[in-house]
Amino acid sequence: MVDRLCIAGYRSLRDVRLPFDQLTVVTGANGSGKSSLYRALRLLADVAQGRIIPSLAVEGGLQSALWAGPENLSRAMKRGDQPVQGTPRAKPVSLRLGFSSDDYGYAIDLGLPVPGGSRFDKDPVIKAESLWTGPLLGRANVFAQRRGPAVSLRDGEGAWRAAATDLKPYDSMLTHAADPRDGMELLLLRETLRDWRFYDHFRTDPGAPARGRQVGTRTEVLAADGADLAAAIVTIQEVGAGERLAAAIADAFPGGSVEVRDVDGTFAVEMRQHGLLRPLGAAELSDGTLRYLLLVAALLSPRPPSLMILNEPETSLHPDLLPPLARLIAAAAKRSQVVVVSHAASLVSALETVGARRIVLEKQLGETVAAGEERLTWNWPSR
Incomplete structure (x- = not known):
């Protein structure tokens, strides 16, 4: 460590x-x-x-x-x-x-x-x-x-x-x-x-790679741009961590679940949400929902790194998603050392609640x- x-x-x-520490959150005002x-x-x-x-x-x-x-x-x-x-x-x-x-x-x-x-x-x-x-x-x-x-x-x-x-x-x-x-x-x-693994502002715009289909290959480490999200989710499920994946989704989206559709070897993410009659494709997901799925795939990696650094993971996430994200990060910190850089007070507070060391820059x-x-x-x- x-x-x-x-x-x-x-x-x-x-x-x-x-x-x-094993889990550290670095915070401070803009420009600090x-x-x-x-x-x-x-x-x-x-x-x-x-x-x-x-x-x-x-x-x-x-x-x-x-x-x-x-x-x-x-x-x-x-x-x-x-x-x-x-x-x-x-x-x-x-x-x-x-x-x-x-x-x-x-x-x-x-x-x-x-x-x-x-x-x-x-x-x-x-x-x-x-x-x-x-x-x-x-x-x-x-x-x-x-x-x-x-x-x-x-x-x-x-x-x-x-x-x-x-x-x-x-x-x-x-x-x-x-x-x-x-x-x-x-x-x-x-x-x-x-x-060492770095994740910094996943793309979630309409042309983001994670919204499209990708050829499915075993993916133990999510790419920095999240292009292989669907394959990473399938890999997590097949190595026996499907229950943890389902729990992380349900923690943030009660009644929700994630599926990966396979069409001739190409994978695409779909998400079922409580109250909807059909799953939503990745192209239909909000920026915050897609970003949360990307963070789940990164933090549940079957090949955890010695050190993972997340830069402003709260970007575009609804405040209600920050406590589940903090719990997900805390669980990942049991397998890897994790450093989170954030200016979101609610995420910093939630991480402190689960045992993170807080460093304030000024x-x-x-x-x-x-x-x-x-x-x-x-x-x-x-x-």
Whole structure:
């Protein structure tokens, strides 16, 4: 389980260190930094896919993604006794992401290349990476580290060996030094990050893929766009979780049920609702009803991930659906660690009722902080 998430230098997250539980809900006012936190988690997962540099490019490049305020905020600035102003930079430009559990931790530090010699010298480069045992990075517990182009691994007797000496500045050690024979720890971490699952604003418009027919193939993991909803529902039923699926539907829509019609191998979702004489096809369902079905299919996945992140799952849902959704999320949190990012007070309250840890983000002088949270200890890898 991810116990700590630490982000420094990314958008409004100048230096955020958050504690996570098995079920955590992150909330706050509009503009408090919730979306930046969600994107930071996606960037961490992108490291394992070799996509972190392209992902930052989509955001406008490193310069657009960096903290835009002064390098440090003095107490006088925070009190309002002194205007917020920049000072000569003491440290190099840096965007750092990291997380840890009781078992291991990982962190990455991105910066700018030495200028000159390339038209890509505005691209971010990976300056340092570390993988260690336990919650905090220290000298004695590091077993994989990258500084510049060199990657070193520590064996069981504490001796270091070179795993790479010429790693490209845009390639992570997770993707280019992970090997089942020499770098198993990196390989395991890479696969763990690739297992993280993100669901963010399912499409429910008239042309949404989930409203149409799809060729039915066994689907243990719902696609990010929900296109394979019908196949995911059939898979849940066939692996023996049909009762849980039916209970989740009935909890939100008393007397309702979901069916999947099979026509020559193509699947389509249909829903029976109390009082209607015929089932409604997916094209007839309201946006909120379809979104709820998508969330049910995601949260009842027969292949639960180690970490699932839901970004504003309450979008277009009627308030009456939020308590059933909270119960569904709580049940999923027994099989996966779940992080919910939401600004819906009723959903946040319902999740707290079922045992979620609540983290409230707020802005102070443009900087995102976690209200009431004790500042966690954290060590970043050196360059």
